Amino acid sequence: MADLHQIQFNYVAEADRLLLRISTADKSEFRFWLTRRYVRLLWPAVLKLLRDNPQVKAQKSNRDRDTVLDFHHQQAMQQGDFSTEYQADAEVTPLGDKPLLLARLQPRQGKNGPVLHLAPREGHGINLALPGPLLHSFAGLLTQSVKQAEWDLDLRMEQPASVDRRTH
Numbered sequence: 001m002a003d004l005h006q007i008q009f010n011y012v013a014e015a016d017r018l019l020l021r022i023s024t025a026d027k028s029e030f031r032f033w034l035t036r037r038y039v040r041l042l043w044p045a046v047l048k049l050l051r052d053n054p055q056v057k058a059q060k061s062n063r064d065r066d067t068v069l070d071f072h073h074q075q076a077m078q079q080g081d082f083s084t085e086y087q088a089d090a091e092v093t094p095l096g097d098k099p100l101l102l103a104r105l106q107p108r109q110g111k112n113g114p115v116l117h118l119a120p121r122e123g124h125g126i127n128l129a130l131p132g133p134l135l136h137s138f139a140g141l142l143t144q145s146v147k148q149a150e151w152d153l154d155l156r157m158e159q160p161a162s163v164d165r166r167t168h
Helices: 036-051 062-079 133-149
Strands: 006-012 016-025 029-034 100-110 113-122 126-129
Touching: 006 100, 006 133, 016 133, 029 036, 036 062, 036 100, 036 113, 036 133
Parallel strands: 029 100
Antiparallel strands: 006 016, 016 029, 100 113, 113 126
């Protein structure tokens, strides 16, 4: 895939799905449907990639890791350009004009940073490279869209508190 240009998430109420549009510098566009179920699989993968940042991993406690992760996230969200409207000027749609329903996901660390392989149940998908602040921007856009969808998913950055299972 060519260099990433823009990412857009839109909640489509009639389909109760998120429409993910990804445009590249060479004016290609990739279109995907994300269901609530898929987002429940995607979020832990995104969170793991965010937590794999060496500066986050170097912290001794979950609380310190959460603090550093939150700092990086806030910094990336402040530096990101969220005011420029999505430019729907694609000349090519390599995977077709209709959005593909995402079913497969493979997160990994690439040579230049985090990569998400997004794909339908059958057929081709894409390797979405999200180095540095781009992964935080992706996470922020996803979180905003899920809130708009009112899916009642808990997309938080911090580690969940441990549950005390002792009986009283």
